[in-house]
Amino acid sequence: MAAGPGILPRAKGAPFFAGRSARNYPHLVAERLGLDLVDVTYSGATTANVLTDPQSGAPAQIEALDGTEELVTVTIGGNDVGYVPLLYAAGLPSFVRAVPLLGDRLTGQLDPAARDQALADVGESLARVGRTLRQRAPRARVMFVDYLTLLPAVGAAPPLSDAGVATGRQVAFGLAQATAEAAAATGCELVRAAEHSVDHHAWSAEPWTTRFGLPLPWRAAPLHPNAAGMRAVADLVVAQMS
Numbered sequence: 001m002a003a004g005p006g007i008l009p010r011a012k013g014a015p016f017f018a019g020r021s022a023r024n025y026p027h028l029v030a031e032r033l034g035l036d037l038v039d040v041t042y043s044g045a046t047t048a049n050v051l052t053d054p055q056s057g058a059p060a061q062i063e064a065l066d067g068t069e070e071l072v073t074v075t076i077g078g079n080d081v082g083y084v085p086l087l088y089a090a091g092l093p094s095f096v097r098a099v100p101l102l103g104d105r106l107t108g109q110l111d112p113a114a115r116d117q118a119l120a121d122v123g124e125s126l127a128r129v130g131r132t133l134r135q136r137a138p139r140a141r142v143m144f145v146d147y148l149t150l151l152p153a154v155g156a157a158p159p160l161s162d163a164g165v166a167t168g169r170q171v172a173f174g175l176a177q178a179t180a181e182a183a184a185a186t187g188c189e190l191v192r193a194a195e196h197s198v199d200h201h202a203w204s205a206e207p208w209t210t211r212f213g214l215p216l217p218w219r220a221a222p223l224h225p226n227a228a229g230m231r232a233v234a235d236l237v238v239a240q241m242s
Contacts (some may be wrong), residue, residue, distance in 0.1 A: 003018055006217070010022060026041060081171055087212065111164065144179050
C-alpha cells in the first residue's frame with residue numbers, strides 16, 4: 001500500500017517485484033520537505049519483512065536505518081491479516097471456490113474467525129515494529145501511516161460478495177485500531193489516512209483507491225492506492241510535520 005504498485009513511473013533501481021512507484025507517498029513527502037529519501041517499500045511486505053525477514057532477495061527493511069534519519073514512515077500490517085487477499089477472494093465468482101486446493105485457500109481468506117485471529121496477533125507485531133524503529137532511528141519522528149479506506153461504510157461494493165465486504169470492513173477497522181494502539185504504546189505518531197479517506201473509498205465519486213479488477217501494467221494495482229490517494233497521504237504527512 002505504501003509502495004504504490006502500478007502508479008507510473010516506477011522508482012528507478014527498485015526491485016521488479018517491489019512494485020515501487022516514484023510517485024508513492026514517501027517520494028512525494030521527501031520532495032515536499034526537501035529530504036533525501038531511502039525508500040524500501042515493497043509490495044506484499046509483512047511486519048516480519050520490516051523487522052527480520054528478507055523479501056525476494058531484499059534485506060529486512062529495518063536494515064536501511066542508520067540512526068541519522070529525521071523522519072521514518074511505515075504502513076504495514078495489512079498483509080499480516082490478509083486484508084487485500086480476502087477482498088480479492090470476495091470478488092471472485094463463487095464457482096472458483098469449488099476448485100480443488102484453490103477453493104480451500106479462498107474459503108480460508110473469507111473466514112471471519114481466521115481474520116479475527118490474525119487481527120488479535122498483529123497488534124504485538126505492530127508494537128514490535130514501533131519499538132524497533134524508535135531504537136534504530138532515535139533522532140527521527142516515526143510515523144505509522146494507516147491504510148486508506150477501500151470500502152464504503154455501508155452498502156454493496158460490487159463485484160465483492162456482501163459477506164466479504166462485511167469481513168473486509170471488520171478487518172479495516174481492526175487494523176486501524178491496532179495501528180493506533182501500537183503507535184501510542186511505542187511513542188510513535190499516527191497519520192490517520194483511514195479516517196481522512198472515508199469519503200474517498202474505491203466506490204466513491206472521487207476515489208483515492210482502486211476497485212477490484214485485473215492487474216494491468218499501465219494503471220494502479222486493484223484494491224490499492226491510486227495517484228490521487230498517494231498525493232492525499234503525502235499531504236497528511238506533510239501537514240503533521242509542520
